[in-house]
Amino acid sequence: MDPLEQARLFLDRFQANVNLEDPLPIRVPVYNLKHDEIEPAIIEWTRTYLDQFECPQCLLTPITRIVLNAVLKRCEENPKSCGYVGSEYKSLQFNHEVISRVNTTCMELLDNVRLNNLLATMRPQQAMDEPDSATNGAHDSGHSMRPFYVAKGFKNKRRTMEDRHVCLPDFNKLFLTRDTEPTAFYGVYDGHGGQDAACFAASHLHYYIAQSQHYPHDMAQAFQEGFLKTDHLFCGKGEDFFLNSGSTAVVCFHRIASRQIDVAWVGDSQAMIVKRTPGSNLYNQLVHPTHSPNNPDERARIKALGGAVMFWCGSFRVNGQLAVSRAIGNRQAKPSVSADPGISLNKLTDDDLFLVMASDGLWEACNEYFVSMFVLYALRKFPNNELQSANHAFHHKHDALSLRQTIAASLLITWALPPSPQQSDFQHLIQEKPLWRHEFQCHVRRTTGERSSSTAWLEQHLAYHLVASSSSVS
Numbered sequence: 001m002d003p004l005e006q007a008r009l010f011l012d013r014f015q016a017n018v019n020l021e022d023p024l025p026i027r028v029p030v031y032n033l034k035h036d037e038i039e040p041a042i043i044e045w046t047r048t049y050l051d052q053f054e055c056p057q058c059l060l061t062p063i064t065r066i067v068l069n070a071v072l073k074r075c076e077e078n079p080k081s082c083g084y085v086g087s088e089y090k091s092l093q094f095n096h097e098v099i100s101r102v103n104t105t106c107m108e109l110l111d112n113v114r115l116n117n118l119l120a121t122m123r124p125q126q127a128m129d130e131p132d133s134a135t136n137g138a139h140d141s142g143h144s145m146r147p148f149y150v151a152k153g154f155k156n157k158r159r160t161m162e163d164r165h166v167c168l169p170d171f172n173k174l175f176l177t178r179d180t181e182p183t184a185f186y187g188v189y190d191g192h193g194g195q196d197a198a199c200f201a202a203s204h205l206h207y208y209i210a211q212s213q214h215y216p217h218d219m220a221q222a223f224q225e226g227f228l229k230t231d232h233l234f235c236g237k238g239e240d241f242f243l244n245s246g247s248t249a250v251v252c253f254h255r256i257a258s259r260q261i262d263v264a265w266v267g268d269s270q271a272m273i274v275k276r277t278p279g280s281n282l283y284n285q286l287v288h289p290t291h292s293p294n295n296p297d298e299r300a301r302i303k304a305l306g307g308a309v310m311f312w313c314g315s316f317r318v319n320g321q322l323a324v325s326r327a328i329g330n331r332q333a334k335p336s337v338s339a340d341p342g343i344s345l346n347k348l349t350d351d352d353l354f355l356v357m358a359s360d361g362l363w364e365a366c367n368e369y370f371v372s373m374f375v376l377y378a379l380r381k382f383p384n385n386e387l388q389s390a391n392h393a394f395h396h397k398h399d400a401l402s403l404r405q406t407i408a409a410s411l412l413i414t415w416a417l418p419p420s421p422q423q424s425d426f427q428h429l430i431q432e433k434p435l436w437r438h439e440f441q442c443h444v445r446r447t448t449g450e451r452s453s454s455t456a457w458l459e460q461h462l463a464y465h466l467v468a469s470s471s472s473v474s
Helices: 003-017 035-051 057-077 091-108 112-128 171-175 196-211 219-241 296-304 360-365 368-381 386-402 433-448 453-472
Strands: 149-154 163-168 184-192 246-255 260-266 270-275 283-285 309-312 315-318 342-347 352-358 409-415
Touching: 003 057, 003 091, 003 112, 035 057, 035 091, 035 196, 057 091, 057 112, 057 171, 149 163, 149 184, 163 196, 163 409, 171 196, 184 196, 184 352, 184 409, 196 219, 196 246, 219 246, 219 260, 219 342, 246 270, 246 352, 260 270, 270 368, 283 368, 296 309, 352 360, 352 368
Parallel strands: none
Antiparallel strands: 149 409, 163 184, 184 246, 246 260, 260 342, 270 283, 270 352, 309 315, 352 409
């Protein structure tokens, strides 16, 4: 489907379903926003709102830029109408201004002349970075592809969902960064003690990383400055609005042209690259070590700062409460709980297939081997349809997580390199059925003695389901 057809279908759907009188179409934070915080908030709110109507990527970025420029101009001309009081913007009133501008922009694009003109301005840019500019995971005329990604959150039986994930395949265009090549950003945030820290990090962390003077030539320094600034700003809001929540984070900047994946993290969310090589070299864990009080180095760091680490409910915890030793937020646990990130800068090879990022809810239920095999099995089942493959993998991972009803998780999969027709056949990655059935059984027997009985039982269930499903694969 070409961009014009996608755009028209979206605009028809938007016109048919939008409720212009809805006073709160998306979640609004309880805290106010300072002037240097409003740009990422506008972009996040616009994206979240348009995602409800399945806005295609060909329109999402340009509409967001139009809304951003219009709202910032409005703030300069008449800040009070945008909720500016004292030195801050009231979130609710400011949100109303943003959503109103989004509605106006989409209604204006129902005019075919305006829509054609907007898409025409996008074509020169798309021609320059064609491998990074097709629709999310969809082939453009059978030749090229955007960074392919799929993301999903699972709440299960939890009362609230505190995890967040962010996918920005057009990051450099959306934020007009100093990148010299197409750049995508992905992030997974595991909130605890409330949603506020995860929401703030999901909308602001990537912005402050890109605002660093070291971005993009010194990603290690840019990561550190971005994480620490996000943590400092949120803790300041916590003092003003009595917010005690926190969030782990694992984020990735993906540059396809230079084959670079740069990852940073705080807490126990993880990221790994799955490779073409079967056996023990199937995956490469990028997050090492995770920031947990179970780590002797982290315990020593916390105790040196005057904090306490106690063994409680089966694991070490900071001050007897937190099961992570680094996070964004948790102002009452400072300085024991740090926001200084771990960093991994990686050059991709032809052997790298895809990147998996997820909060700890997934890794508590499935280890790296099983996550890798699930996705590879889906690729084997649907070798010429990457989107269907990923959705199949998500469906069965959700079944697995449902067996542990208290688990909540966010999961994101993105291709390391653009697939080509020669790379679409993944049959060789999973061996013939007798061989990989034996490999699964051996792995389950090894893990049974190492892991808890409930986890071992879960892995046996997954292995049985995967082997049983293989009979339907031609």
